Amino acid sequence: MTQAAVAILERLVAFDTVSATSNLDLVGWVADYLDGLGIESVLTRNAEGTKANLYATVGPGGRGGIILSGHTDVVPVAGQAWTSDPFRLDARGERLYGRGTADMKGFIALVLARVPNALASPLQIPLHIALSYDEEVGCLGVPALIRSLPEGAARPRLAIIGEPTGMQVANAHKGIHFLRTRLTGHEAHSSMPERGVNAIAAAAEIIVEIGRLAAQCRAAAPADSRFDPPYTSFNIGRIAGGAAVNIIARDCAFDWEFRPVPGEDAAALRRRIDDFIMADLLPRLRAGHPDAAVETETMALVPPLVPDPGSPAETLARDLTGANEATTIAFATEAGLFQAAGIPAVICGPGSIEVAHQPDEFITRDQLAAGGAFLDRLLAWARRGGNERPNPDG
Ligand SMILES: [Zn+2]
DSSP: OOHHHHHHHHHHSSSOTTTSSSSSSHHHHHHHHHHHTTTOOOEOOTTTOOOOEEEEEEHHHHSOOOEEEEEEEEEOOOOOOOOTTTTTTTTETTTTESSSSIIIIIHHHHHHHHHHHHHOOOOOOEEEEEEEOOOOSSSSSSHHHHTOOOGGGGGGOEEEEEOOOOTOEEEEEEEEEEEEEEEOOOOBBBOHHHHHHBBBHHHHHHHHHHHHHHHHHTTTOOTTOOOSSSSSSEEEEEEESSSSBBBBBEEEEEEEEEOOOOTTTHHHHHHHHIIIIIIIHHHHHHHHOOEEEEEEEEEEEEEOOOOOOTTTHHHHHHHHTTTTOOOOOOOOOOOHHHHHHHOOEEOOOOOOOTTTTTOOOOEEEHHHHHHHHHHHHHHHHOOOOOOTOOTTOO
């Protein structure tokens, strides 16, 4: 079975699905593969038609089932020192190298490789394969897939997100709010500051205010937090503005983010900055020139995964792995989006996040075997109708 998964992984890695490029070749290949097994795929595309999510059900239709979720896009390889072609699976002993092997084409390959087996004897509970695009640039693809899910009895009962956790069960992560603030001032000769409005200096004021807010969040971190760091963190990641040292800068823009811990009132944090801009900063800028403006755009918003001990997703994943407890992960995933749509979700998948996004990303054969065994137990459970608890040793 691992052999079949490795062959599929080789195909998946060969598709360059860096988020900036189309994933349609990969999705088309998967749809053909599933079609060859008699399974229909439903695609939801982006507005330009250049990318698609794929959703396919194995087993009885019309019943809620288990979503197995993976993203098809990968992070760029540009500027990274790879010792082999990142888009060609390179097997060296125990390790299989290639972009996306851990994050997260390895999991997708394992799921696809099990479909023939899943069809061999009937499932009582369906498995839904959910493949998304643009996860790595802010989970932009999967909301359309989630919106297309059926309501009522056919609504999937839970989702397992196969991000690399080394097959640990994770039930919590922070969210991400990715924002872009653009400032427009008024240009003038630098020798006459009263005639201009400096957009860079105004941006600096907002950045200082964000720093104050970050310090408050840091100070408010609960002592018993499972997160590292235990508070909602902020970052200013990029800034650009101005034209020359002797011109008062008309334009400035900066990218910033914050990563709210579950339970944080993220809207209130955002409002704090918006209020500073609207009530304090902008009136002062407008006094300098009436065209002065500040706009903040939400580029991506990933909700946190709120721990929900005893949820059907956590219970099933823990039963399948034999894990005594669920862990917390430092990275954000699509799990929070499924949870926000009323579908309990956990993260559990093969491979290590330590090698994800790195040159010479790899997955071990051992992790593929562990992920495969997890799926085999899931299949056995789905055949029985899910009534008995799965045996993690069987
Ligand atoms: Zn990932």
